[in-house]
Amino acid sequence: MRTLKLVPVETSIGFIRYRFIAMLVSSILVIASMAAFLANGLNFGIDFRGGTLIEASAESPVDLAGLRGRLGALDLGDLQIQEFGKDTDVLIRIAEKTGATDASNDLSAVERVRGELARDFEIRRVEIVGPQVSAELIQTGVLAVLAAIASMLIYIWFRFEWQFSVGAVLALVHDVALTIGLFALLQLDFNLSILAAVLTIVGYSMNDTVVVYDRVRENLRKYKKMDLAELLNIAINETLSRTVMTSVTTMLALLALYILGGEVIRGFTFAMIWGVIIGTYSSIFVASPLLMLLGVKRDWSGAQVE
Amino acid sequence: MLHFSNFKITGIVLLLMLGLLFALPNFMREETRLGMPGFLPSGALNLGLDLQGGSHLLLSVDTDTVQRERLEDLTSDIRLALRGERIGYSGLSRVGGDGNRGVSVTISDAGDMEKAAAVLQGLAQPVSGSVLTSFEQRADLAVENTSGQTFALRATDDAIAARNTRTVQQSIEIIRRRVDELGTTEPTIQRQGERRILVQVPGLDNPERLKALLGQTAKLNFHLVDQTVSGYAVAEGKRPPAGSRLIYTDTEPAVPYVIRRRAMVSGERLVDASVGFDPQTNAPEVNFRFDTLGGRKFGEVTQANVGRPFAIVLDDKVISAPIIQTAILGGSGRITGNFSVEEANDLAILLRAGALPAPMSILEERTVGPGLGADSVAAGRIALIVGFLAVIGFMVVSYSLFGVFANVALIANLLLIMAVLSGLQATLTLPGIAGIVLTVGMAVDANVLIFERIREELAAGKNPIIAIDLGYSRALSTIFDANVTTLLAAIILFQLGSGPIRGFAVTLAIGIVTSVFTAFVLTRLLVSLWLRRKGKPEALPI
Numbered sequence: 076m077r078t079l080k081l082v083p084v085e086t087s088i089g090f091i092r093y094r095f096i097a098m099l100v101s102s103i104l105v106i107a108s109m110a111a112f113l114a115n116g117l118n119f120g121i122d123f124r125g126g127t128l129i130e131a132s133a134e135s136p137v138d139l140a141g142l143r144g145r146l147g148a149l150d151l152g153d154l155q156i157q158e159f160g161k162d163t164d165v166l167i168r169i170a171e172k173t174g175a176t177d178a179s180n181d182l183s184a185v186e187r188v189r190g191e192l193a194r195d196f197e198i199r200r201v202e203i204v205g206p207q208v209s210a211e212l213i214q215t216g217v218l219a220v221l222a223a224i225a226s227m228l229i230y231i232w233f234r235f236e237w238q239f240s241v242g243a244v245l246a247l248v249h250d251v252a253l254t255i256g257l258f259a260l261l262q263l264d265f266n267l268s269i270l271a272a273v274l275t276i277v278g279y280s281m282n283d284t285v286v287v288y289d290r291v292r293e294n295l296r297k298y299k300k301m302d303l304a305e306l307l308n309i310a311i312n313e314t315l316s317r318t319v320m321t322s323v324t325t326m327l328a329l330l331a332l333y334i335l336g337g338e339v340i341r342g343f344t345f346a347m348i349w350g351v352i353i354g355t356y357s358s359i360f361v362a363s364p365l366l367m368l369l370g371v372k373r374d375w376s377g378a379q380v381e
Numbered sequence: 382m383l384h385f386s387n388f389k390i391t392g393i394v395l396l397l398m399l400g401l402l403f404a405l406p407n408f409m410r411e412e413t414r415l416g417m418p419g420f421l422p423s424g425a426l427n428l429g430l431d432l433q434g435g436s437h438l439l440l441s442v443d444t445d446t447v448q449r450e451r452l453e454d455l456t457s458d459i460r461l462a463l464r465g466e467r468i469g470y471s472g473l474s475r476v477g478g479d480g481n482r483g484v485s486v487t488i489s490d491a492g493d494m495e496k497a498a499a500v501l502q503g504l505a506q507p508v509s510g511s512v513l514t515s516f517e518q519r520a521d522l523a524v525e526n527t528s529g530q531t532f533a534l535r536a537t538d539d540a541i542a543a544r545n546t547r548t549v550q551q552s553i554e555i556i557r558r559r560v561d562e563l564g565t566t567e568p569t570i571q572r573q574g575e576r577r578i579l580v581q582v583p584g585l586d587n588p589e590r591l592k593a594l595l596g597q598t599a600k601l602n603f604h605l606v607d608q609t610v611s612g613y614a615v616a617e618g619k620r621p622p623a624g625s626r627l628i629y630t631d632t633e634p635a636v637p638y639v640i641r642r643r644a645m646v647s648g649e650r651l652v653d654a655s656v657g658f659d660p661q662t663n664a665p666e667v668n669f670r671f672d673t674l675g676g677r678k679f680g681e682v683t684q685a686n687v688g689r690p691f692a693i694v695l696d697d698k699v700i701s702a703p704i705i706q707t708a709i710l711g712g713s714g715r716i717t718g719n720f721s722v723e724e725a726n727d728l729a730i731l732l733r734a735g736a737l738p739a740p741m742s743i744l745e746e747r748t749v750g751p752g753l754g755a756d757s758v759a760a761g762r763i764a765l766i767v768g769f770l771a772v773i774g775f776m777v778v779s780y781s782l783f784g785v786f787a788n789v790a791l792i793a794n795l796l797l798i799m800a801v802l803s804g805l806q807a808t809l810t811l812p813g814i815a816g817i818v819l820t821v822g823m824a825v826d827a828n829v830l831i832f833e834r835i836r837e838e839l840a841a842g843k844n845p846i847i848a849i850d851l852g853y854s855r856a857l858s859t860i861f862d863a864n865v866t867t868l869l870a871a872i873i874l875f876q877l878g879s880g881p882i883r884g885f886a887v888t889l890a891i892g893i894v895t896s897v898f899t900a901f902v903l904t905r906l907l908v909s910l911w912l913r914r915k916g917k918p919e920a921l922p923i
Binding site for chain 2: 078079080081085130132181182185186189197198199200201202203204205207208215216218219222223226227230231234267268270271274275277278279281282283285286289290293313314316317320321323324325326327328329330331332334335336337339340343344347
C-alpha cells in the first residue's frame with residue numbers, strides 16, 4: 076500500500092537561505108501587531124473589563140434594532156447587542172458603570188434585562204464580573220503568560236544551551252505578539268478563554284521548536300565541521316515531514332471544533348488555529364535562523380549522547 | 382527497544398483494562414451505573430456548570446464590619462473598665478483610616494497612668510483558635526502608650542486574621558444551610574483566598590432566587606417602638622431620644638419608625654421558622670419559635686408592654702410593627718407582612734439558616750442555563766467524533782498499518798483520559814472537551830515523531846527491525862522535551878484558572894501524559910507483537 080507523504084522523505088529546501096526575508100517579514104508582522112495593539116487596543120471581554128454578558132435565544136429571528144430600543148429604554152448605560160452564531164440568538168453586553176466597586180449595579184441590570192426579555196427569550200447564559208475580579212484576572216493573566224514564557228526559557232536553557240533558550244523564547248514572544256496583534260486588528264472579543272488559548276499556543280509552539288532544536292543538537296554532535304547554516308537547514312528538512320504531519324492532525328481536530336463545537340468556544344478555537352499556523356511558521360523561520368544569529372557552541376564532544 | 386517481557390505485556394494490558402473499567406461507567410445508563418456492585422468504579426465524568434447548567438457565584442465577605450463591631454465593643458469595654466477603677470479619661474474614640482484600626486484614649490491624670498496601663502492591658506485576651514505553636518500565648522490587643530498620656534489599643538494581626546477566618550467559616554456554614562434549603566444536588570461551597578467564598582450550584586432553574594437568598598444578612602431583631610416621639614418628626618430632623626434611633630420600613634414609600642436601640646430579643650434566639658397562612662385572611666406569614674431563654678424574655682417584655690407596638694426588624698428594615706395584644710408566653714409568634722408565598726418561604730429559610738456574621742457582596746456570577754449546557758455537550762461530542770475520525774483517517778492514509786497502530790493507541794488514549802477524569806472525579810467543562818479534541822490532534826505527534834524517524838532510518842538503508850528500534854530510541858528524548866514544555870504550559874494554566882479554564886488545563890495535562898504512554902509504550906508493543914508474527918519483514922508498511 077502506498078502511503079500519503081505530504082513531504083517527501085528527502086527534501087532540501089533552503090530555509091536558512093531565506094532567513095533574511097523571513098526575519099524581515101516577521102519583524103514587519105511584529106511591528107504591525109504592536110501598532111495595531113497601540114492604535115486599537117484589545118477588545119477586552121467582561122472577564123478583563125468587568126460588566127455583564129447575557130446570552131439569550133428567541134424562537135424566531137431577532138429584530139436587533141427593536142431589541143436595542145427595548146433594552147435602551149431600561150437605561151443600563153453602555154449597551155452592546157450582537158447576533159451570536161444564529162439569527163435567533165443574541166449576545167448582550169453591558170459595560171461596568173465607572174466608579175463601581177462591586178457587582179451590585181450589574182446584578183440589578185441583569186434583573187431588569189431578565190424581566191424585559193422573559194416574555195420572548197430564553198436566557199441561556201449570564202456572566203457578571205465585578206471590577207475587583209476583572210482587575211485580578213488581568214493581573215494573573217499577564218503573570219501567567221510571563222510565567223509560561225519564563226519557565227520555557229529556564230527549561231530549554233537547562234536541557235540545551237542558552238542560545239537555544241533565547242532563540243526559542245524570542246520565537247514564543249513572536250507568536251504571542253502576532254496572536255495579540257490579530258485580536259487587536261480584528262477587534263475580536265479578548266476574554267479568559269482567549270488567554271487560555273495564548274498559553275496553549277505557547278506550549279504548542281514550544282513543542283514544535285523543541286523538535287527542531289533537538290535535531291539541531293543531534294546534528295551538532297554528528298557533523299562537527301559542517302557549516303552552521305547547512306546544518307540547521309538539514310535539521311529543519313529532516314523534521315519537516317513531522318512538523319507538517321502534526322500541524323495537519325492538530326488542524327483537523329481544531330477545524331472540527333471550530334465548525335461543530337458551538338459558538339461559545341469559537342473564539343478559543345480561532346485563536347488556536349492561528350496559533351498553530353504561526354507556531355509552525357516560527358519554529359522553522361524564526362527559532363532556527365535565530366540560532367545562526369546567536370551562534371551556538373560547536374564542540375559537543377564532552378556532552379552526553381542521549 | 383522492541384523486546385517486551387511477558388511480565389511487561391501483562392502490566393500494560395492490566396493498565397489498559399483498569400482504564401477501561403474506570404471509563405466504562407460513562408457509557409452506561411444512570412440506572413445500570415447505580416446498580417453496579419460496590420467494588421466496581423461507578424463514577425461517571427462530572428460535568429462542569431457550563432455543561433450541565435448552573436450558577437457560579439464568587440462572594441466577598443465584608444469582614445471589616447466585624448472588625449468595626451469588635452472595636453465598638455472594645456470602646457464600651459474601655460469605658461466600663463476605666464470607670465470601674467475611677468480613672469478619669471477623655472477623647473475615647475476609634476482611630477485609623479475608617480475608624481477601623483483601633484481605639485485611642487487619653488488619661489486625664491498623669492498619676493493614673495500606671496494603673497490605666499494595667500487596666501487596659503487586662504482587656505487583652507489570648508487569640509482564640511490560634512495554633513499553640515509557641516509557649517507564649519498571643520494576645521488579641523496591643524496596648525501602646527503613643528504620646529504623653531494617650532494610649533492606643535490596636536487589634537493585633539493575629540486577632541484580625543483569626544476573626545476573619547471565623548467570620549468566613551461561619552458565613553460558609555450559613556450559606557450551606559441556605560443553599561441546602563433550595564434542594565439542589567451537590568452544591569460546592571468553599572473558601573477562596575482570605576475573605577471570599579465560592580458557591581457553585583448545578584442545575585438551578587432560578588439563579589435570581591439564589592442570589593436573593595445569599596445577598597441578605599438576615600439579621601432579625603425585635604425592638605420596642607419608642608412612642609414618645611413620632612417617626613415622621615425624627616425623619617424631618619428632630620433628634621431622637623437617647624437610647625432610640627430612626628429606621629424605615631422596606632416598603633414604598635418607606636415609613637419611619639423610632640425604635641429602642643436595645644433589642645427586646647435578638648433573632649439568634651430563634652430555633653425554627655416556617656411558612657403559615659393567616660386563618661382569617663389566608664395571607665402567607667412566617668411562624669417562628671424561640672429557644673427557652675428567648676421565649677421567656679419575649680414573654681416578659683410583651684407582658685410588660687401590652688397595648689404598645691413593637692418592630693420586627695430584618696437587616697435594619699422594619700418588616701412589620703404590630704401592637705402587642707396579649708403577653709406572648711408560648712415562645713412562638715408570627716410575622717405578617719405583605720408577603721407572597723415565595724417571599725414568606727424565603728424569609729423562613731433565612732431565619733432557619735440564621736444570620737450571616739457579616740454582609741456579603743457578589744463579585745462574580747456565571748450562570749449557564751440547562752439548554753445551553755446540553756447544546757454545548759452535543760456540539761462538543763460531535764466535534765470530538767468528527768475530529769477523531771478525521772485524524773484516524775489521516776493517520777491510516779499516511780502510515781498504513783503503522784497508522785492503525787497509532788490509532789489503536791489514540792483510542793486507548795481517549796479511554797485513559799476518560800478513566801483518569803472519572804477516577805479523579807475531575808470536572809469536565811466545555812474548554813475541557815476542547816482540550817480533549819486538541820489532545821486527539823496532538824496525541825499522534827509522538828507517533829508521528831517515531832514513524833518519521835523510522836522512515837528516515839529506512840531511507841538511510843537500515844534494515845527494518847533496526848530502523849524501528851532506532852526510531853523509537855532516538856525519538857524518545859525529543860518526545861520527552863517536547864511534551865514537558867506543553868505540560869509546563871498546562872500547569873501554569875491550571876494555576877491561573879478559574880472553573881472552566883482549569884478543566885481545560887486538567888484534560889490537557891492528563892492528555893499529554895496518557896498520549897506519551899500510549900504512543901510510546903502501546904504502539905511499540907503492537908509493533909513488537911506484529912514483528913514476532915512476521916519474523917523478518919523485507920519492508921515496513923509505513
